[in-house]
Amino acid sequence: MSEIILQIDGKDVAASEDMTILDAAKKAGISIPTLCYHEEIEAYGGCRLCTVEADVRGRTNIVAACLYPVQKNLVVRTRSEKIDRIRKMILELLLAHAPDAFDLQDLAKEYGANKDRFEKDSSFCIHCGLCVRYCAEVKKKNAITFVDKGKTREISFIPEISAKECWDCKECFPLCPTEALQAAFVLAKAFTFPSSFLESAPAK
Amino acid sequence: MTRINSVAELEELRKGILSKKDPDKPCIAICAGISCLGLGNGDVISAFKEEIRKQSLEVEVIATGCHGFCEKGPIVVINPEEICYLEVKPEDVPEIISQTVIEKKVINRLVYTDPLSGEKATHMSEIPFYKNQMRVLIGHNSKINPKSIDDYLAMGGYSAFAKALLGMSPVQVLDEIKKANLRGRGGGGFPAGSKWETTRNAPEEVKYVIVNAHEGEPGAFMDRALFQGNPHSVLEGLMIGAYAIGSHQGFIYTRHDTPELRKNLDIALAQAEEYGLLGKNILGSGFDFKVEVHFDVGIFVSGESSALMRSIEGKAPEPRPKYIRTSVSGIWDRPSNLNNVETWANVPLIIGRGSEWYNSIGTERSKGTKLISLSGHVCNSAVVEVPMGTSLRDIVYDFGGGIPNGKKLKAIHFGGPMGGTIPESLIDNPLDFDVLSKLGASMGAGDMLMMDEDTCLVEVARYFLDFLSGESCGKCVPCREGIRQMLNILTNMTKGKGVEGDIELLEELSEVIGEAALCSLGRSVQKPLLSMLKHFRDEFEAHIKEQRCPAHSCKELIALEGA
Ligand SMILES: Cc1cc2nc3c(=O)[nH]c(=O)nc-3n(C[C@H](O)[C@H](O)[C@H](O)COP(=O)(O)O)c2cc1C
Ligand code: SF4
Ligand code: SF4
Ligand code: FES
Ligand code: FES
Numbered sequence: 208m209s210e211i212i213l214q215i216d217g218k219d220v221a222a223s224e225d226m227t228i229l230d231a232a233k234k235a236g237i238s239i240p241t242l243c244y245h246e247e248i249e250a251y252g253g254c255r256l257c258t259v260e261a262d263v264r265g266r267t268n269i270v271a272a273c274l275y276p277v278q279k280n281l282v283v284r285t286r287s288e289k290i291d292r293i294r295k296m297i298l299e300l301l302l303a304h305a306p307d308a309f310d311l312q313d314l315a316k317e318y319g320a321n322k323d324r325f326e327k328d329s330s331f332c333i334h335c336g337l338c339v340r341y342c343a344e345v346k347k348k349n350a351i352t353f354v355d356k357g358k359t360r361e362i363s364f365i366p367e368i369s370a371k372e373c374w375d376c377k378e379c380f381p382l383c384p385t386e387a388l389q390a391a392f393v394l395a396k397a398f399t400f401p402s403s404f405l406e407s408a409p410a411k
Numbered sequence: 412m413t414r415i416n417s418v419a420e421l422e423e424l425r426k427g428i429l430s431k432k433d434p435d436k437p438c439i440a441i442c443a444g445i446s447c448l449g450l451g452n453g454d455v456i457s458a459f460k461e462e463i464r465k466q467s468l469e470v471e472v473i474a475t476g477c478h479g480f481c482e483k484g485p486i487v488v489i490n491p492e493e494i495c496y497l498e499v500k501p502e503d504v505p506e507i508i509s510q511t512v513i514e515k516k517v518i519n520r521l522v523y524t525d526p527l528s529g530e531k532a533t534h535m536s537e538i539p540f541y542k543n544q545m546r547v548l549i550g551h552n553s554k555i556n557p558k559s560i561d562d563y564l565a566m567g568g569y570s571a572f573a574k575a576l577l578g579m580s581p582v583q584v585l586d587e588i589k590k591a592n593l594r595g596r597g598g599g600g601f602p603a604g605s606k607w608e609t610t611r612n613a614p615e616e617v618k619y620v621i622v623n624a625h626e627g628e629p630g631a632f633m634d635r636a637l638f639q640g641n642p643h644s645v646l647e648g649l650m651i652g653a654y655a656i657g658s659h660q661g662f663i664y665t666r667h668d669t670p671e672l673r674k675n676l677d678i679a680l681a682q683a684e685e686y687g688l689l690g691k692n693i694l695g696s697g698f699d700f701k702v703e704v705h706f707d708v709g710i711f712v713s714g715e716s717s718a719l720m721r722s723i724e725g726k727a728p729e730p731r732p733k734y735i736r737t738s739v740s741g742i743w744d745r746p747s748n749l750n751n752v753e754t755w756a757n758v759p760l761i762i763g764r765g766s767e768w769y770n771s772i773g774t775e776r777s778k779g780t781k782l783i784s785l786s787g788h789v790c791n792s793a794v795v796e797v798p799m800g801t802s803l804r805d806i807v808y809d810f811g812g813g814i815p816n817g818k819k820l821k822a823i824h825f826g827g828p829m830g831g832t833i834p835e836s837l838i839d840n841p842l843d844f845d846v847l848s849k850l851g852a853s854m855g856a857g858d859m860l861m862m863d864e865d866t867c868l869v870e871v872a873r874y875f876l877d878f879l880s881g882e883s884c885g886k887c888v889p890c891r892e893g894i895r896q897m898l899n900i901l902t903n904m905t906k907g908k909g910v911e912g913d914i915e916l917l918e919e920l921s922e923v924i925g926e927a928a929l930c931s932l933g934r935s936v937q938k939p940l941l942s943m944l945k946h947f948r949d950e951f952e953a954h955i956k957e958q959r960c961p962a963h964s965c966k967e968l969i970a971l972e973g974a
Binding site: 274360 | 710712732734735879880881882883884885886887888889891892893894895896899919920922923926927928929
């Protein structure tokens with residue numbers, strides 16, 4: 208596969224043509240923040256935290272690094288006033304849902320995001336889709352899915368599948384950047400494993 | 412029906428159809444468009460059928476597509492005279508049959524009366540609403556039976572396709588579309604010719620062509636009017652495009668909730684197939700083409716090109732990032748050319764009459780006619796077709812009949828939840844893609860929402876965001892969360908809970924959503940709001956600083972004022 212030279216933050220970086228900006232940056236040791244990206248699953252483009260500036264043929268585009276394919280002579284800036292402003296706002300929007308999530312707090316510090324800027328809606332889930340996609344793509348079980356659309360979209364365990372699969376797996380739990388997955392599982396457990404749920408309930 | 416194997420046979424068939432048609436035979440064309448059906452035209456249609464059966468008359472009754480003058484529905488046109496009856500009720504039917512159909516007398520009570528002069532107009536061509544339009548796309552709606560391919564053939568249908576297929580090379584067809592400067596009618600105004608060319612030149616052998624008939628914008632109803640009323644005109648455009656692009660498989664993506672449209676489409680495809688206009692070796696040319704119909708899942712974002720293609724693949728309609736265009740990598744990663752219903756319907760006209768004719772209509776950079784649906788505070792909610800370049804004032808007053816209840820026009824909103832608003836003071840501008848986008852209001856699909864002086868624009872901005880909050884896919888953060896917060900802020904404003912800094916925060920949110928969202932839905936959600944802030948900023952400020960709604964529309968603010 209032929210090699211492509213592009214520029215990231217002023218550095219010439221070599222990449223192969225099937226790489227994204229994020230891949231190339233990683234290889235060159237340049238870090239770009241991500242929330243919905245995971246090496247084992249297909250890039251998703253949901254969180255938009257990896258947004259960078261990319262100059263193509265004299266035009267500056269705002270693109271998601273985890274999806275944008277590298278090209279010859281591409282000039283990428285991973286930080287700029289605009290990029291920082293976008294990341295700060297994205298973090299503030301997410302902190303309205305999960306003000307205590309560790310991953311978000313660290314990033315918030317770096318970008319000066321205020322966790323109280325927006326009206327709170329403590330539903331925890333930030334819709335990164337890691338749990339859903341990990342289960343579908345890596346475990347091939349599809350025990351978790353997104354339901355609904357727009358602002359009422361949420362994750363949901365599918366009881367018939369999760370009753371069989373989840374108890375001994377739980378591999379998606381550590382992927383979740385918030386407490387949402389745990390909470391959803393506890394809820395689902397109440398339906399899918401009524402007996403075990405009762406057992407684990409505190410004794411009278 | 413027998414299969415047609417050549418252009419000669421097609422012309423033979425056409426001659427046969429025409430010779431069997433008696434031009435003097437009465438034909439009652441009853442509008443079965445969505446608006447007229449909603450007004451009870453189903454009963455009128457049954458009443459006519461019943462009456463004709465009772466009297467054993469030799470009269471044809473057809474349920475047609477929208478005639479355009481929806482405000483005055485249910486509409487009935489008695490052909491061949493084109494006597495136009497408005498607001499017809501089932502009780503009127505026996506009289507129409509005995510007086511007009513049999514005795515050829517006009518029933519004065521049912522014809523158009525000019526609201527100002529009181530003058531009557533009996534024939535469609537005399538009614539001012541129709542007289543000054545240029546109805547090259549939708550004009551046949553009141554004459555043909557959309558369930559009959561023979562009606563379409565009788566008016567010269569499929570001759571442009573035959574001309575392209577056997578008289579022109581695919582590149583010649585493509586060049587003609589390029590020379591015509593046809594621009595997409597679905598919202599973007601993108602040149603159709605160059606999009607076709609991209610798909611044509613894409614290396615992958617298997618290519619697709621698609622009709623976007625999703626029409627999800629609230630207030631848009633012209634695509635359905637055209638597609639339901641004259642499905643073959645869109646189909647013929649698609650076939651010509653397929654030939655030019657080198658595609659052998661077409662898709663129609665349309666609404667699941669319009670049964671009449673669905674029925675007409677199924678019939679149109681079946682009839683085209685029976686005649687061999689779809690299938691293998693069409694008209695003996697060696698060209699193969701077939702078409703499949705897919706239905707939307709009732710969510711606005713599924714009209715977006717990449718989401719639509721996902722949906723056709725049988726997946727959830729979630730947009731994909733457009734770093735590779737769908738014209739190169741669309742359905743199943745194959746080159747896929749998507750155009751709007753109206754865009755496709757222009758194609759047979761351009762090939763049939765030539766690009767020079769097409770270029771004679773419209774403005775410098777917006778050619779041809781445009782279908783417009785009028786709604787909101789306007790006397791005539793309607794579908795009109797006018798040449799590009801027509802002044803907005805003429806559209807609102809001549810065709811729309813002005814603003815009802817003696818109110819003044821305040822603003823016009825174009826393009827629904829991804830469009831923009833202009834104030835009344837800009838109404839002398841022409842209907843033109845580029846002029847409208849310069850004013851901050853893209854033409855959108857051609858839906859114009861009139862707003863009178865009592866309309867609160869904070870509330871309208873809120874309404875569009877409320878609509879979008881349930882109609883985006885919810886995948887990416889800026890769109891899903893940004894809409895949620897913008898909606899919160901605007902809702903607070905309408906309740907007198909706006910605070911200093913809200914407008915600036917809305918502007919900051921707008922910037923981030925507009926730049927960072929994944930698809931063009933997210934990247935456009937801020938457009939209505941920004942256009943309203945541009946032209947009506949003081950109205951937003953009054954809600955915050957004085958807790959006052961200048962239009963006296965926000966109920967909770969009126970209550971505050973009274974206190
Ligand atoms: C959220 C969203 C919804 C859309 N809905 C429609 C629609 O209902 N009908 C349509 O023709 N185009 C719609 N579009 C535009 C299409 O993506 C596409 O640009 C268009 O169908 C191309 O056809 P044209 O070039 O002939 O206009 C929509 C775009 C977005 C972003
Ligand atoms: S539950 Fe957690 S992992 Fe799953 S989508 Fe929500 S935030 Fe992401
Ligand atoms: S911008 Fe909105 S509609 Fe488009 S992908 Fe993101 S959430 Fe979905
Ligand atoms: S990491 Fe790229 S969009 Fe989330
Ligand atoms: S629906 Fe009947 S005139 Fe429009």
